[in-house]
Amino acid sequence: MVSLHSWQRPLTTLTLCLQAIGLIEASPRPTQDQPTVNVRNGTLGGVYSPEYDQDYFLGIPFAQPPVGQLRFRNPQPLNETWDGVKQVTEYADECYGYGSDTWVLGNPVSEDCLTLNVIRPHGVKGPLPVGLWIHGGGFYEGGNQDPRYNLSFIVEQSVLAKQPFIGIGINYRLHAFGLLYGEELAAEGSSNFAFRDQRLAMQWVQENIAAFGGDPAQVTIWGESAGAISVANHLVAFGGRDDKLFRAGIMESGWAPGRYPNVSDSERTYRRITDATNCSSPVTGSSLDCLRSLPIDVLSPILNSTIQGAWSAVNDGDFIQGHSGTDMWLNGNFVKVPVLVGHNRDEGTAFSVKGVDTTEDFISKVLLPTGVDNSTASILEILYPDIPAIGIPPTLKGRPPASVFGRQWKRATAFTGDYDEYAPRRMMQKAFARHDVANYGYVFNVVPAGVPPTTGSTHFQEVAFVFHNTQGLGYKNVVASNPFANVPKSYFTMAKIMSRMWVSFIATLDPNQSGVTSEIWPKYDAEDGHIMIFDTEDPRLAFSMPDTDRAEAIEYLSYLYTTVFNKP
Secondary structure, eight states: OOTTOTTHHHHHHHHHHHHHTTSSOSSOOOOTTOOEEEETTEEEEOEEETTTTEEEEEEEEOBOOOOGGGTTSOOOBOOOOOSSEEEOBSOOOEEOOOSHHHHTTTOOEESOOOEEEEEEETTOOSOEEEEEEEOOSTTTSOOTTOGGGOSHHHHHHHHHTTOOOEEEEEOOOOHHHHHOOOHHHHHHTOOOHHHHHHHHHHHHHHHHGGGGTEEEEEEEEEEETHHHHHHHHHHHHHHHOOOSSOSEEEEESOOOOSSOOOHHHHHHHHHHHHHHTTOSSOSSSOHHHHHHHSOHHHHHHHHHHHOOOOOOOOOOSSSSOSSOHHHHHHHTOSOOOOEEEEEETTTHHHHSOSOOOSHHHIIIIIIGGGTOOHHHHHHHHHHSOSOGGGSSOTTSOSOOOSSSSOTTHHHHHHHHHIIIIIHHHHHHHHHHHHTTOOEEEEEEOOOOTTOOTTTOSOTTTTHHHHTTOTTOTTHHHHTSSOTTTTOOHHHHHHHHHHHHHHHHHHHHSOGGGOSSOOOOOOOOOSSSOEEEEEOTTSTTSEEEEESOTTHHHHHHHHHHHTTTTTOO
């Protein structure tokens, strides 16, 4: 899955030229060395990578293109077949998205984007476990072309570990295309398209992965940020119904939300869109008919420039059957499969508001926007005191200077990180343990190269280590810094440890079969939980510790999640 290999693009251009002058057939037959598989819809022809000794099958459609009258509808299964060999040797377009992951990388986008990539070790006998990666990006950007999600490196590590697995990366609809909701959509039963796209990709895997040498009974769904939230949503989907689409889950910095928006919440965003597109009062048909008929060149700029929405799963009474993810965890309404879940130490620096200089700022800008009242805010003010030494990130020594960050930046980010990640993760792990579900927790505590002290070990930083992307592929495009540039050897060792532990979990459901460390990653216990710490400043690099960081404050936040934060 290495992006834009030098051998790949010129070959494709030459092929097109030869087709144009009639020297080769427009529908090429497989070459002697081309890997092929027979799936339900026909034969697929991939490409062999001698560099990684892997077979790539790229841009495989798993659904009908969601265009025209299928825009803003639940995805439909692929209903086409083909004769001969369908060439799947290049990435397909990503779904429409709006953000740096799309703009800076410059990946092509279209509505016809429901495709997946399969990366398998060449010549390894199956049936092999499967790791299905769901990319992040806040549900408004990203895609499976992003070179930072290159699966070749971790699949290579799986072979070296003698625990080979097949990697799959999927696209799903984003922004309004994937998560628009409102009264008209509810009436026709259309909702949560992004997650239904992911679900249909999982069903495609169940039906077809055996042809690639994979085992449909050994699928782990796996994601970071919005991808981790997606995994969590699939665990609670349809009231926790187990459709046997996966046997395990990995959630990096994401969880099912405390409260799902309902149709009334979503209608406000829907109306903003219909107003902006002049679809509120169409001459014929409904506003939804109008939205579906708009040319993409008209609709996309409007969504990009004027519409802000909290794009997330919605409580539609079907895919999501409750108002609160917290309630579903606590009540046991989730699929009982092993999970690996964690986050980064300084998550709060990615999400906290800036310019917090005083306690009054802390209350008004950080605490009250969560929905708490003044008396609750006064308790939180005490639990999160203005003491820089105990705030985050600890890489920022002392109190930051008066600047855009604010003099109480470390206080604000400590609370925000606990509110967004620490408390929900700890609650979720305790719920899993109390329902006898094997689960493993972690905190990642490494600051990659080029990351400033005000940021620390923030959101997304673990991805390069998990994917064993020690080349820093794709990072210079987005953040202008290779996370492994001029770093100690311990960083490379850490990448090997983490990628092998993730491989071990995908292959065996136990991260302790990695073969690269003697440290034991304990299963989480509801009364005495221990988590794995990944820290290049510690000579052990990976070691377990009690999950007690800021225990009193996080316990109070957990209480608020069952009372205030998840109110209907």
